[in-house]
């Protein structure tokens with residue numbers, strides 16, 4: 426039987442893996458968006474995501490564990506399987522936007538959930554504080570780039586909607602893991 430602490434470690438490990446995969450996606454974006462302003466934003470963003478991964482890791486250590494391998498069940502890996510591989514910078518930005526929206530929604534939910542331990546709730550609160558900025562600048566950069574390339578805004582919105590729909594499908598695995606915690 427899975428104990429409360431074990432469930433907590435599994436859920437924290439899930440989020441930790443998602444943060445680290447998010448950081449990898451952002452490092453990838455760094456090769457595509459070379460202008461100084463975006464490089465500065467990406468650097469801050471990557472620093473945030475790796476810090477989030479650390480806060481989650483530290484909380485796992487506090488409850489007496491080590492990070493679990495979430496492997497094939499990991500949110501980002503499932504997401505990668507559920508959708509066409511992003512080839513273009515527009516796709517990478519759209520996918521990042523969708524993942525950031527989900528992160529904010531889940532961290533906010535977890536931070537308010539009464540069954541979550543107080544110290545863990547504090548971690549979710551600290552982490553969620555950064556996510557709105559991530560959403561805002563990525564969305565802005567996506568639409569600016571679309572504008573520069575004279576792409577139809579409706580096509581971009583459609584692309585984001587397609588990623589969102591794919592994300593909804595793979596999200597079930599994360600919900601299942603969370604159900605063990607709450």
Ligand SMILES: [Fe+2]
Nearest residue numbers: 444474477528
């Ligand atoms: Fe994050």
Ligand SMILES: [Fe+2]
Nearest residue numbers: 525528556559
């Ligand atoms: Fe984020």
